Amino acid sequence: MKWLSLAVALITPSQAALRFGCSTLSIQRLDPLVEPGRIPSAHVHQIVGGNAFNATMAGDIGEQGSCTTCTFSEDFSNYWTAVMFFKHQNGSYKRVPIMQNTALPNGISGGMTIYYTQQDFNSNGNQKITSFKPGFRMTVGSPTTNTLDGAKGHAGLRFVCLENKGTRFPELPDFPTKPCKGGIMTVHHFPSCWDGKNLDSPDHQSHMYNTAKEAFSPAGPCPASHPVRMPQLAYETLWDTTQFNSLWPKDGSNPFVLSFGDNKGYGTHADYVFGWKGDSLQRAMDSSCMFTACENGKPLKSQAVAQMNKCAVKNSVIEDLDGWLPQLPGMRME
Numbered sequence: 001m002k003w004l005s006l007a008v009a010l011i012t013p014s015q016a017a018l019r020f021g022c023s024t025l026s027i028q029r030l031d032p033l034v035e036p037g038r039i040p041s042a043h044v045h046q047i048v049g050g051n052a053f054n055a056t057m058a059g060d061i062g063e064q065g066s067c068t069t070c071t072f073s074e075d076f077s078n079y080w081t082a083v084m085f086f087k088h089q090n091g092s093y094k095r096v097p098i099m100q101n102t103a104l105p106n107g108i109s110g111g112m113t114i115y116y117t118q119q120d121f122n123s124n125g126n127q128k129i130t131s132f133k134p135g136f137r138m139t140v141g142s143p144t145t146n147t148l149d150g151a152k153g154h155a156g157l158r159f160v161c162l163e164n165k166g167t168r169f170p171e172l173p174d175f176p177t178k179p180c181k182g183g184i185m186t187v188h189h190f191p192s193c194w195d196g197k198n199l200d201s202p203d204h205q206s207h208m209y210n211t212a213k214e215a216f217s218p219a220g221p222c223p224a225s226h227p228v229r230m231p232q233l234a235y236e237t238l239w240d241t242t243q244f245n246s247l248w249p250k251d252g253s254n255p256f257v258l259s260f261g262d263n264k265g266y267g268t269h270a271d272y273v274f275g276w277k278g279d280s281l282q283r284a285m286d287s288s289c290m291f292t293a294c295e296n297g298k299p300l301k302s303q304a305v306a307q308m309n310k311c312a313v314k315n316s317v318i319e320d321l322d323g324w325l326p327q328l329p330g331m332r333m334e
Contacts, residue, residue, distance in 0.1 A: 016129070016284050018116040018231075018300075019291045020071035021104035022048035023308045027083060027095075029317045029330055032057040033137055033204055033271045040317040043143075043260040044083045044329050046098065046237070048111045050076030050275050051313050060134035061275030067311035069111060071295065073303040076275035079114060079235055081188060082143070082268065083259040083321075085328060086244045092324040096256070099183060099238040102165035107305040116231040116281070130194070130228050131282035132274040139204040140190045141269030143260045148174060151266040155214050156189025156234070159265055165238060171214070175254045175265040179245040183238055184256070188270035190233040193222035204271075231285060235270055261331055 026047045029040035037056045047053055050065030057078075065076035084096040098110035118129050141157045151157070151173040158171035162182030176184060191210035198207035209226035212219040222229050241256065249255055257263040283299045295302035319329055 016116075016287050016294070017118065017290050018072075018114070018284060018294055019103070020114055021100060021108045021308070022068075022070035022079065022111045022114055023108045023305075023311075024098065024110035025049055025051065025053060025069045025078075025311065026313050026315060027321060028315045029319070030055050031080075031271065033139060033273065040319070040330065042330050043258075044095075044321065045080040045259070045271075046083050046110070046112075047078060047080040048114075049078040051311055052076060052275065053078045053313055055316060057273055058135075061273055062134060062277040062280075065275065067307075069308050069311045070114065071105075071302050071308065072280070073301045073307075074277040074280040076277060078273045078275060079112060079270070081112070081186065081235060081237060081270045082262075084184070084186070084239045084241075085257050085259060085325075086241070086247070087255050087257050087263070088247065088324070089249055089255075092326060093257070093328055094244075094324050095321055096244070097240045099165070099240045101236060101238060105305050107309070109309045113236040115234040115236075116285070117234070118229075118232065118285075127229055129285040130230055131276070131279070131285055132230060133199060134274065135199040136274040137200050137204065137272060138190060138208050139269060139271045140188055141267065143258075143262065143267040143269055145267045146262075146264075147266060148264075151264075151268075154268075155210060155212060156187065157268050158187045159268075160185040160187065162238070173266070175256055175263070177252070177254060179248045180241060182242065184241045186235075186237045186239065186268060188235045188268070190270070190272060192219060192230050192232045193226035194228040194230050195226045196228045231281070233272060257328070259328060259330075261328060 029044050031041035035041040039055050048069050050068045052061050052064035062076050068076050085093045100108040101113040141154050161176035161180040164182045191208040193209040195207050201207040287299050294300050
């Protein structure tokens with residue numbers, strides 16, 4: 001309970017918000033959160049962040065990594081999502097490449113844009129934000145969600161049909177129903193209210209509570225059951241679906257599928273394992289910096305794109321993920 005007491009005692013507000021890029025660390029079938037120790041896991045993930053990532057992660061990840069694919073060199077956290085595939089009318093599959101966000105420095109290899117904000121995207125600064133703790137982990141969404149109403153109920157888990165890389169609306173609860181000129185973006189917002197006690201829970205979600213209604217909209221007060229306001233964590237992944245636009249089925253049906261076989265997008269989900277070194281994330285949340293102003297030691301150490309792209313881990317699962325595949329990796333033939 002000492003963390004809860006500390007959160008209550010430190011009520012000085014700040015204006016911090018982080019937005020940064022992480023290049024791809026690995027694309028393989030590993031999931032140390034939902035399927036710890038299983039090699040391979042059930043479906044393919046795109047992973048970014050620190051190189052301590054492996055099938056069985058435990059302890060203080062911030063002290064275990066030697067490099068990270070993220071802008072901030074003190075961030076050894078791992079962030080991952082399911083991979084998107086295109087399904088050809090002949091039944092074969094091809095992995096959809098990942099693009100970098102236009103708001104980030106040029107040259108980032110695939111990856112994701114990561115956000116740590118406060119109450120919402122534009123009006124931070126009215127409350128104390130308590131950093132995640134060593135050993136903390138969580139998921140959002142569920143691959144078992146299989147209805148549109150269920151998908152709509154996952155606030156902040158959305159798809160955007162891109163006109164260009166700057167497009168952010170409208171947000172959709174399922175895959176777009178037409179070819180998108182600029183690709184497809186997947187968005188994953190995590191809950192930000194913590195119970196103040198548990199670093200994880202059996203379902204990897206119950207120790208957290210969501211009070212945001214959508215995207216970066218203002219979040220409501222945290223309930224008594226989960227009283228500690230933590231950073232609003234979010235991922236954006238830009239998928240280069242444009243190369244498949246000419247192959248769109250003539251009947252207009254959606255040709256994209258997530259790596260666990262979901263061709264609706266209802267089950268989109270994401271995983272997080274905290275790994276910021278020492279008190280670096282708390283220092284950032286206590287500061288008044290926004291986005292790139294937080295770099296170069298003000299207050300966070302940062303690194304160049306070449307260093308981000310250089311960091312990698314060896315694949316524990318060796319299988320073909322490129323070219324045209326007869327089936328999704330890990331999935332049975334239809």
